[in-house]
Amino acid sequence: MTVTTVMEPKMPKCWRQETKPHKFCPGCGHGDVLKALGTAIDELGIQDRVVFGCDIGCSLLSWDFFNFDTIQAHHGRTTPVMTGVKRARPELICIAYMGDGGGYAIGSQHLVNAATRNERIFVLLANNAQYGMTGGQMAPTTLPGMKTETSPYGRDTDWSGNPTLGPEMVAAITPDSAYVARGTMSNLRQLTQMMKKALQNQIDGNGFSFVEALASCPTNWRTNAAKTWEFVEKEMPKYFKVGELKVPAKKEG
């Protein structure tokens, strides 16, 4: 006789069980990125102080994902909404969660200005190299030559420019007290550590925190499991270098 033990998947404590399984497509990167975020928040023990904002885009499917107070905002406007909360209630930990479209296209002016003003918020951006929710159009992060619904013959960078290097840009315009990094769902341990540092930076009142997470969208990439993983792990980091770009120096105690 064989005995099968079914292992319950380990979920962060701050996840809202009633809304699981979640609504993202199978194999979607959003779930993993939010798992890392949940773990980081559990480990810092700040669940009671978090206000979570999500954008329009597949990120909106996280509007009831956590046991946090959550605001689902307009496409591209989550950063100013969370800035508004933080400026009025500095004791809260404010997280703005969005896709590459929300952060680098429609909301780019908000990202630039929040970073320049060194807002004490944490912007977490899932980069899946295209627009998920609207059905796979080109995003600022679409790789050169990559086919999408609005670049059906492959992204031509002569016409549409190079993919946005978000963390590199934010690192260039923020003061030394900001935290900026790019992680990936293919290294969740590292991604969780980055998020912890980003949140800690806000807790310490230092400045702006920004983490981009490389994330999958098998639905619009039209990839199977193996190809999805290969794209996230091998193709994306060729263009989007994973690592920390700005780590605030420890304040002298």
Place this chain on the structure above:
Amino acid sequence: MADKPIQGEKRMFVTGNEAVAYAALAADVDIMYGYPITPQNEIMHYYTRLAPKYNKPFLQTEDEISAGFTTVGGVMSGKRAFTATAGPGNTLIQESMSMAEMMRIPTVVVIMQRGGPSTATVIYSQQEVTMTCYGANGEGIRVVYSTCNHQELYDYTIKSFNTAWKYRIPTFVLGDGYQAKMRESLTMYDPATRGIEMVNTSPFVGLPGTAGVDRDPAHLRNTYNTEEELYEVVSNLVADYEKVAPEIVESESFDCDDAEVVVLAHGVVSRAAVEAIRELRKAGIKAGHFRPITLRPFPDQELKAVANQAKKLLVVESAQGQFAKLCQHSLYGNSTPMEYIFKPGLGITSDEIMNKVKSML
């Protein structure tokens, strides 16, 4: 390079979004600017597949504020340019449309309405009537065509470029998510084979010659130093608009001559009205239907003529009275009783209309 996207005439079974993309190319559009939003996405999807074959570019902008202003720029450079959007994108595009109204820039915008307010739903709705007709910080110096089927989406997309350029007035084609996504058959045609000539475009800037040497520079503005100056400019705009409105205005009516109840509806909802009137007539009930095709300018004379004959009016819309306001305004002074079916964001069936008409007799 291929010659023309539609040669002669062609029966096609397509979505409304596809019809718009084909129509724009058949109208010999030069460029599209756009930002993804449901339910208009496939206008861009079809356009980006077809257009490169005819050497027509597309630019995906960073948002609709930009899509609107790039369209303004494209038009001012003398190109037949357009964009398409919906819902919250329509909200953002209105900023550039204020400029287009004031400077008489012949922009063309296709709106596939979705439910609101805020970001809301993506399929059925007529809740962008007020915004599309009057959404800018101006007087509504614009043309808005409300289509009810795919044939009209095709016809009026072509026509909108000619209206815009002939009168130099920003022009909108107002569809909805249902029309955008549904498939039905229509006849596509090369406008030339039907004797439709595309109105020539011409640049506002980048004119031939050297400014200051062999011509004056084009100094275009939409800001004024004094209120008096502004008043004069806007008064002239309004006067011009009112002068050409009778040439632009369009409506359709049937079975209204002896009707006891006339159903007023526009766009996709008028299809339910048409069906309801057919059934009511079969049952011996005198009902008729009036449909404005241009919501701006509004067919005031035509509606008044119908309302003066009818015993009662019924306004039906998939919104909370946005269309009814246009009708009431238009009928000011007329005392024919008016009743309503308002269902914001919901579809309306012919049965509902029939039952309501019966209850009004």
